[in-house]
Amino acid sequence: MISVGTTESNDCLISVKKHKKLEIFFINEEENPYANHIKKLINDYCLDNNHSNVFIEINDKGALDFCILARLKTALERLEK
Amino acid sequence: MRRTLLFIPGNNAGNIQNAGLFGADGVIFDLEDAVSLTQKDSALNLVCNALNMLNYECEKIVRINLDNAKNEILALSKTKIDSILIPKAEDVKEISKLIKYAKSLKAKIKILLLIETALGLLNSKELAFLKGVSALCFGAEDYTSQMGATRSDDNKEIEYARNYLLNVCKAANIDAIDTPYTDTNNEAGLIKDTTYIKNLGFDGKMVISPRHIDVIHNCFNPSLAEIIWANNVLEAIKKAENKKSGVISLNGKMIDAPIVNRAKNIIRKSL
Numbered sequence: 001m002i003s004v005g006t007t008e009s010n011d012c013l014i015s016v017k018k019h020k021k022l023e024i025f026f027i028n029e030e031e032n033p034y035a036n037h038i039k040k041l042i043n044d045y046c047l048d049n050n051h052s053n054v055f056i057e058i059n060d061k062g063a064l065d066f067c068i069l070a071r072l073k074t075a076l077e078r079l080e081k
Numbered sequence: 082m083r084r085t086l087l088f089i090p091g092n093n094a095g096n097i098q099n100a101g102l103f104g105a106d107g108v109i110f111d112l113e114d115a116v117s118l119t120q121k122d123s124a125l126n127l128v129c130n131a132l133n134m135l136n137y138e139c140e141k142i143v144r145i146n147l148d149n150a151k152n153e154i155l156a157l158s159k160t161k162i163d164s165i166l167i168p169k170a171e172d173v174k175e176i177s178k179l180i181k182y183a184k185s186l187k188a189k190i191k192i193l194l195l196i197e198t199a200l201g202l203l204n205s206k207e208l209a210f211l212k213g214v215s216a217l218c219f220g221a222e223d224y225t226s227q228m229g230a231t232r233s234d235d236n237k238e239i240e241y242a243r244n245y246l247l248n249v250c251k252a253a254n255i256d257a258i259d260t261p262y263t264d265t266n267n268e269a270g271l272i273k274d275t276t277y278i279k280n281l282g283f284d285g286k287m288v289i290s291p292r293h294i295d296v297i298h299n300c301f302n303p304s305l306a307e308i309i310w311a312n313n314v315l316e317a318i319k320k321a322e323n324k325k326s327g328v329i330s331l332n333g334k335m336i337d338a339p340i341v342n343r344a345k346n347i348i349r350k351s352l
Contacts, residue, residue, distance in 0.1 A: 067094040077126075
């Protein structure tokens with residue numbers, strides 16, 4: 001797994017690995033009121049950028065969209081290398 | 082106006098998110114020294130997204146890495162960035178090429194150069210005149226480290242560099258920005274240092290702690306006595322012009338062009 005980001009406040013830790021399909025796993029999903037929004041954000045980004053074979057795990061610590069998308073982009077770029 | 086330029090570590094999401102809330106005249110998102118070598122890519126993506134997706138009511142500056150300058154400038158040119166801070170500026174040809182490259186991608190981007198080496202200071206009289214450069218910033222920590230100097234409270238070891246850089250900036254008609262005050266818990270020292278560089282003629286100071294911003298702004302803002310004096314000077318000029326009088330004086334002291342310019346500057350800074 002490749003991980004990008006941190007578990008500090010206002011950040012998130014996103015881990016990715018190659019997978020047979022696009023799958024998003026949200027840590028502590030039931031405790032996060034923004035889980036659906038974040039999963040949609042990640043899903044849309046992956047579809048828009050042709051990432052359909054990846055497993056993504058997110059550990060959100062209150063990150064805003066700009067941060068989630070930046071961490072995701074970096075993780076996927078590192079996975080491609 | 083660049084009284085305060087606040088450094089924000091480029092890979093810290095929380096700090097980036099709140100960077101605009103402290104009231105600095107500008108924020109410097111740092112991709113260089115504040116980011117470890119393994120996190121440069123992550124910081125670049127984070128800063129680019131922040132510039133495009135968050136609103137900052139101040140000048141948005143990014144300190145890039147000299148050894149990856151072109152790639153970072155290319156990525157930043159696609160954002161709402163205002164200015165680039167190029168660190169360790171020394172080689173005039175190299176910096177000139179980078180400025181041209183940046184301008185070819187984003188014409189309105191402003192360039193600030195960080196002078197923090199002996200060679201950089203020596204070449205600053207050419208660097209300051211490069212088209213597109215809008216400020217020179219002095220980095221005392223790297224400079225004194227290279228010089229083998231010991232930092233002291235009275236700052237004697239950086240007096241020459243400060244004055245030389247200031248003279249170059251005034252000659253080139255660009256902003257002169259002083260080194261950060263690094264003792265975050267010494268407010269009296271900060272006031273003394275800021276008052277000193279303001280009186281020398283510096284336009285502002287880089288900042289590493291948000292707590293320093295209001296203190297520095299207070300030092301740079303004209304005092305009530307200065308504003309009253311400036312208004313009196315401008316009033317005296319107006320009266321003399323109405324009377325078509327050639328010689329102008331205020332309280333027995335002659336008023337000439339430099340005095341008028343100083344008064345106008347005080348009024349401009351007080352607005």
